[in-house]
Amino acid sequence: ETGVTQSPTHLIKTRGQQVTLRCSSQSGHNTVSWYQQALGQGPQFIFQYYREEENGRGNFPPRFSGLQFPNYSSELNVNALELDDSALYLCASSSDRGLSEAFFGQGTRLTVV
Amino acid sequence: GEDVEQSLFLSVREGDSSVINCTYTDSSSTYLYWYKQEPGAGLQLLTYIFSNMDMKQDQRLTVLLNKKDKHLSLRIADTQTGDSAIYFCAESNMNRDDKIIFGKGTRLHILP
Numbered sequence: 546e547t548g549v550t551q552s553p554t555h556l557i558k559t560r561g562q563q564v565t566l567r568c569s570s571q572s573g574h575n576t577v578s579w580y581q582q583a584l585g586q587g588p589q590f591i592f593q594y595y596r597e598e599e600n601g602r603g604n605f606p607p608r609f610s611g612l613q614f615p616n617y618s619s620e621l622n623v624n625a626l627e628l629d630d631s632a633l634y635l636c637a638s639s640s641d642r643g644l645s646e647a648f649f650g651q652g653t654r655l656t657v658v
Numbered sequence: 659g660e661d662v663e664q665s666l667f668l669s670v671r672e673g674d675s676s677v678i679n680c681t682y683t684d685s686s687s688t689y690l691y692w693y694k695q696e697p698g699a700g701l702q703l704l705t706y707i708f709s710n711m712d713m714k715q716d717q718r719l720t721v722l723l724n725k726k727d728k729h730l731s732l733r734i735a736d737t738q739t740g741d742s743a744i745y746f747c748a749e750s751n752m753n754r755d756d757k758i759i760f761g762k763g764t765r766l767h768i769l770p
Binding site: 578 | 662688689693699701702703746748750752756758759760761762763
């Protein structure tokens with residue numbers, strides 16, 4: 546139990562739709578990172594939010610966007626869904642951008658049909 | 659760019675030691691990690707090592723780091739059926755974008 550919770554756990558969407566995934570950070574953590582894990586692959590960094598500002602971004606198109614709220618919870622939004630967006634989406638929370646103790650949630654399994 | 663490589667499969671008999679190996683390319687890596695992922699679950703941080711260390715032991719887990727060769731290993735002593743999972747090697751660099759770079763994972767299969 547890491548204290549990082551994600552919702553929903555599973556989701557099915559149609560190509561072209563939009564989706565919002567949510568992450569609640571561990572208490573005391575002000576940094577949230579989002580990762581995409583395709584089947585059979587390691588997680589790929591999407592972006593990180595630190596104190597409500599985007600702090601770094603991986604190689605993902607602008608239709609992947611995010612928000613971090615004053616309570617440090619976070620959302621990942623994906624517009625114009627494509628079949629290849631089907632994956633496990635993981636969020637990780639940490640303290641002051643430090644990565645040594647980044648704790649991951651259980652993930653949201655997104656299926657695009 | 660930065661890359662992390664690890665073998666995809668490992669089979670070990672119950673009670674034996676498991677050794678999972680990993681190589682990485684970023685010579686300025688700050689932290690090296692091992693994560694465990696069980697079927698249908700998220701990632702569990704098993705252990706991590708700071709780049710100026712060469713060994714870390716935590717109960718049944720031993721991490722060895724050869725910084726010169728950019729080689730990291732995880733040894734699990736007395737492997738149990740509950741150790742069956744995918745193990746991800748990963749690294750981060752505090753001077754780079756704040757991201758963790760993962761390998762593709764090693765699936766550990768326990769033989770009876």
